[in-house]
Amino acid sequence: xxxxxxxxxxxxxxxxxxxxxxxxxxxxxxxxxxxxxxxxxxxxxxxxxxxxxxxxxxxxxxxxxxxxxxxxxxxxxxxxxxxxxxxxxxxxxxxxxxxxxxxxxxxxxxxxxxxxxxxxxxxxxxxxx
Numbered sequence: 526x527x528x529x530x531x532x533x534x535x536x537x538x539x540x541x542x543x544x545x546x547x548x549x550x551x552x553x554x555x556x557x558x559x560x561x562x563x564x565x566x567x568x569x570x571x572x573x574x575x576x577x578x579x580x581x582x583x584x585x586x587x588x589x590x591x592x593x594x595x596x597x598x599x600x601x602x603x604x605x606x607x608x609x610x611x612x613x614x615x616x617x618x619x620x621x622x623x624x625x626x627x628x629x630x631x632x633x634x635x636x637x638x639x640x641x642x643x644x645x646x647x648x649x650x651x652x653x654x
Contacts, residue, residue: 541608548597555594563590 532540547567555562563572563586575581575589 538608541604545601545604548601552594552597552601555590555597559587559590559594563593568593 551562551565551567554565555568560583562568563575568590571593572590575586581589
């Protein structure tokens, strides 16, 4: 019996493909109409807990609904950022090789030579002042 509970990248992408649009739509329904959106099917357990167990007033229930919507939007954003990388993230990964001390071909010391050039330029500017 396998004890490895990690999911594969493909299954994680499928989960993200489901949760991102679903939670975004539910969160926008809560933002449009907080009480009605809170008592819809995806949120009914949270709604019953908030209203019955905590016995909150209507305005406080609205605030909890907005907080739930914010949490769902934040979770959807994190999943979107994790599973759908933007071009900026890809560019950052490609540029990391420069900070390890090698150029793109893996030869030579790039940052140290650049730093030496910067130090010499700063010394030269301070001498001229």
